[in-house]
Amino acid sequence: xxxxxxTRERRARVGDTLWxxxxxxxxxxxxxxxxxxxxxxxxxxxxxxxxxxWDAAGFVPGTLLRxxxxxxxLVASAFALTVLLGLVAALLQRSxxxxxxxxxxxxxxxxxxxxxxxxxxxxxxxxxxVLGIDRFWAxxxxxxxxxxxxxxxxxxxxxxxxxxxxxxxxxxLSLSPTDTYRFVVLPQAVTLVLPPLVNLSVALxxxxxxxxxxxxxxxxxxxxxxxxxxxxxxxxxxxVAAIYLVLITAMSAGARALEQRLRRGRR
Amino acid sequence: MSRAAGSAAGSTxxxxxxxxxxxxxxxxxxxxAALVGVVAWRLDQHLNYQFRxxxxxxxxxxxxxxxxxxxxxxxxxxxLTTIRLSLWASVLAALIGGAIGLMSxxxxxxxxxxxxxxxxLVRNVPNLVFLxxxxxxxxxxxxxxxxxxxxxRTAGPTSRAVLEWLAGPPALLGNFVSxxxxxxxxxxxxxxxxxxxxxxxxxxxxxxxxxxIGLSRRDTMRDVVLPQALRSVLPPLAGQFISLVKDSSxxxxxSIQELTFIANEVTVSTGRVFxxxxxxxxxxxxxxxxxxxxxxxxxxxxxxxxxx
Numbered sequence: 001x002x003x004x005x006x007t008r009e010r011r012a013r014v015g016d017t018l019w020x021x022x023x024x025x026x027x028x029x030x031x032x033x034x035x036x037x038x039x040x041x042x043x044x045x046x047x048x049x050x051x052x053x054w055d056a057a058g059f060v061p062g063t064l065l066r067x068x069x070x071x072x073x074l075v076a077s078a079f080a081l082t083v084l085l086g087l088v089a090a091l092l093q094r095s096x097x098x099x100x101x102x103x104x105x106x107x108x109x110x111x112x113x114x115x116x117x118x119x120x121x122x123x124x125x126x127x128x129x130v131l132g133i134d135r136f137w138a139x140x141x142x143x144x145x146x147x148x149x150x151x152x153x154x155x156x157x158x159x160x161x162x163x164x165x166x167x168x169x170x171x172x173l174s175l176s177p178t179d180t181y182r183f184v185v186l187p188q189a190v191t192l193v194l195p196p197l198v199n200l201s202v203a204l205x206x207x208x209x210x211x212x213x214x215x216x217x218x219x220x221x222x223x224x225x226x227x228x229x230x231x232x233x234x235x236x237x238x239x240v241a242a243i244y245l246v247l248i249t250a251m252s253a254g255a256r257a258l259e260q261r262l263r264r265g266r267r
Numbered sequence: 268m269s270r271a272a273g274s275a276a277g278s279t280x281x282x283x284x285x286x287x288x289x290x291x292x293x294x295x296x297x298x299x300a301a302l303v304g305v306v307a308w309r310l311d312q313h314l315n316y317q318f319r320x321x322x323x324x325x326x327x328x329x330x331x332x333x334x335x336x337x338x339x340x341x342x343x344x345x346x347l348t349t350i351r352l353s354l355w356a357s358v359l360a361a362l363i364g365g366a367i368g369l370m371s372x373x374x375x376x377x378x379x380x381x382x383x384x385x386x387x388l389v390r391n392v393p394n395l396v397f398l399x400x401x402x403x404x405x406x407x408x409x410x411x412x413x414x415x416x417x418x419x420r421t422a423g424p425t426s427r428a429v430l431e432w433l434a435g436p437p438a439l440l441g442n443f444v445s446x447x448x449x450x451x452x453x454x455x456x457x458x459x460x461x462x463x464x465x466x467x468x469x470x471x472x473x474x475x476x477x478x479x480i481g482l483s484r485r486d487t488m489r490d491v492v493l494p495q496a497l498r499s500v501l502p503p504l505a506g507q508f509i510s511l512v513k514d515s516s517x518x519x520x521x522s523i524q525e526l527t528f529i530a531n532e533v534t535v536s537t538g539r540v541f542x543x544x545x546x547x548x549x550x551x552x553x554x555x556x557x558x559x560x561x562x563x564x565x566x567x568x569x570x571x572x573x574x575x
Binding site for chain 2: 012013016017019020023024034035093094095096097098099100101103109110112113114115116117118119121122125126129130131132177205206207208209210212213220223224233234237238240241244245248249252
């Protein structure tokens with residue numbers, strides 16, 4: 001008896017998954033051998049030291065894990081400032097003030113049309129000495145200025161996504177524009193704004209790697225230092241990439257879960 | 268468009284407030300002026316920094332002492348490298364992204380898994396970290412293996428001239444090619460997502476119609492789906508091109524000698540931090556802004572009709 005369509009499909013799926021696994025193994029082997037043939041000596045055990053070690057007092061995190069912690073602190077501070085900047089820029093863009101609108105528009109266009117790297121250099125080399133801030137806060141400021149332009153767009157969409165009837169109802173109650181935003185529009189915009197904002201914080205983790213150019217002691221900087229100490233370029237960079245991958249995938253999974261929950265709540 | 272609508276229907280609830288000068292504007296202007304004033308004062312009093320813009324034009328063009336002809340200087344060559352880098356990398360990224368995008372819409376699972384793995388890996392690791400990994404492969408292994416640097420050295424005068432026009436100074440060809448490859452591999456993943464989304468957005472009925480008139484899968488793709496996907500793919504692709512121009516600054520970290528790299532070197536050697544970084548930012552800002560305004564115009568004109 002010939003196998004049914006279902007069975008054949010399932011078999012093809014299993015076969016392809018096996019093929020994929022074989023391809024991954026082949027790629028890894030090729031990398032291993034190819035790099036090894038150039039005189040590269042794989043020394044994965046030396047990476048462990050950079051992750052952490054146990055001594056009498058317990059677990060002591062290595063430079064890579066300490067760098068991860070700094071990255072998270074950086075992202076948290078920058079995110080708080082991003083939300084503030086984004087909200088202000090969005091409200092200014094919606095306001096009737098010609099100056100406010102022009103400023104917000106100018107800010108968004110400048111940030112969106114210049115590379116983040118240049119912004120980091122400008123903030124660190126030019127603005128930081130003027131303001132008298134250290135490299136950590138220069139990094140926070142640069143990342144927040146960059147991400148804030150994207151947050152502004154998210155807030156704008158969120159505010160415009162609130163139903164017209166809500167505005168009309170607020171107008172009927174003769175609420176002032178400030179009160180309309182405060183009590184009616186912004187609370188309802190939160191559910192619209194939250195999922196993209198969480199996605200923005202994931203992007204922030206990705207973008208935070210760039211501040212390694214100004215030697216803030218975060219994960220990528222820790223990786224660069226470890227590479228120049230040991231010359232274990234592949235081992236260290238693969239480890240750093242894996243840490244970022246875990247962080248970012250976990251955060252995106254959280255973002256998706258939140259989005260689904262909010263969507264269910266709205267129905 | 269929203270501005271016109273906002274001012275025409277000023278009383279409409281939820282629309283943008285109509286433009287009107289108020290005390291708030293004066294307050295904002297005052298705050299901005301105060302900020303500029305504080306920065307200028309700090310620069311002058313605490314950092315003892317004097318702006319000297321007169322040295323900037325000399326960084327763009329210089330007179331060749333031997334021939335007396337005007338030749339592009341550091342910043343201009345950096346800008347040219349950035350332009351060449353962006354153009355070549357976007358061509359390559361379109362090829363990589365197109366192939367991977369097609370793979371991720373395949374019927375079979377295997378190509379889909381391979382495509383997904385590539386796209387998810389690149390998108391979930393910082394570009395900079397990927398750049399470091401790619402760079403070690405490409406610059407240390409692939410470029411010597413290809414032997415393009417040796418070829419550039421032995422090429423005849425005509426091919427050298429063509430090469431220089433296409434890819435900059437032949438002596439830096441290996442450097443340039445690794446920059447192009449790194450950038451294209453990164454951006455290819457984003458292009459693949461755009462292509463995949465475009466193909467998926469073509470209504471199911473189009474596939475069914477093509478099948479009912481007996482077209483093969485390949486012909487369906489070529490004659491029915493791709494032409495329709497192209498229309499929805501073009502606007503985000505244009506946006507991705509602007510992103511690529513901006514991301515090209517990243518390869519300065521791996522010593523590809525483009526605009527950001529050169530600007531960094533010039534600030535170190537001259538100490539003109541403010542002038543050079545402001546000029547460098549403008550050199551990215553003006554082309555990117557013009558491109559995005561241009562693309563927005565095209566997008567508005569050729570907007571796809573609502574699906575029926």
